[in-house]
C-alpha cells in the first residue's frame with residue numbers, strides 16, 4: 001500500500017505511514033531524505049478553447065510521448081470538464097479552475113466540489129492570481145475554498161505569488177508566506193495540496209523568473225513551511241513554478257532542486273506543452 005501511495009502522488013501520506021513503519025522496526029531502509037517528489041505539470045487553459053480547439057490539444061497530448069514519471073493535470077474551463085474528462089488520455093488528469101466553498105445553494109454561476117466529484121474530476125486550481133486580482137478573492141476566501149475542496153475529496157493546486165510592485169518593494173517573501181499562512185490556518189493535512197508559486201509579473205508577460213529567482217522563492221517557502229507547518233510537509237509538498245514557462249526555458253527551471261513542476265498558461269494550449277511535461281530529465 002505504501003508503495004502504491006508513492007507511485008501515486010500521495011507522498012506525504014506514504015511518508016507518514018513509512019515513519020510509523022520505521023518507528024516500529026529496526027530494519028527500515030527508508031529515510032526522509034530519500035523520498036523524492038513526483039514532478040507535476042499542470043496546464044491551465046484559463047478561458048480559452050472551443051470544443052474543436054480542445055480536441056486539437058487532446059490530440060497532441062495523446063500523441064505525446066509524455067514522460068511516465070511526470071504527473072500531468074489540465075485545468076479546463078468548467079463547461080468542457082465533462083468532455084475533457086471523457087476524452088483525455090488516461091495519464092492526463094483533469095482539474096477545474098475554481099470552485100466555491102459550499103456544496104450547493106443559491107450561488108448563481110458557481111460550481112461546487114460535490115459537482116466536480118460527481119463528474120469524476122479530482123483536481124481544482126484555487127487562488128490563481130487572476131481570481132485574486134480580477135475577482136477580488138481574498139486570502140481568507142481562497143483558504144476557505146481550499147479547505148472545503150479538500151474536505152470533499154478534491155486535490156488542490158493552490159496558487160500564490162507577488163505582484164511586480166510587491167517584488168520591487170522587497171515584499172516577495174512576506175506575500176507568499178502570508179498567502180500560505182492563510183491556507184495553513186484552515187487546513188491540517190497537506191497530502192492533497194500542490195502549491196503553485198506564480199509571480200504575477202511573470203504571468204502571460206513573457207518575463208519568466210530566472211531559474212535562480214524561482215529557486216530562491218521556492219527554497220525560502222519550503223524553509224518557511226518547515227518552520228511554520230512541519231518539516232514533513234516541507235519535505236513532501238510539491239511546489240510548482242508558473243509564469244511564462246515555455247518549451248525553451250522549462251528544462252533549466254526544472255533542474256532547480258526546489259522546483260517540482262510547473263503550472264503553465266499560454267504554452268499549455270500548444271504542442272510545446274509536451275516538451276514542458278518532459279522537461280525533468
Ligand SMILES: O=C[C@H](O)COP(=O)(O)O
Nearest residue numbers: 044203204243244265266
Ligand atoms: O496558471 C498559469 C499561469 O498563470 C501562467 O500563465 P502563462 O504561462 O501564460 O504565463
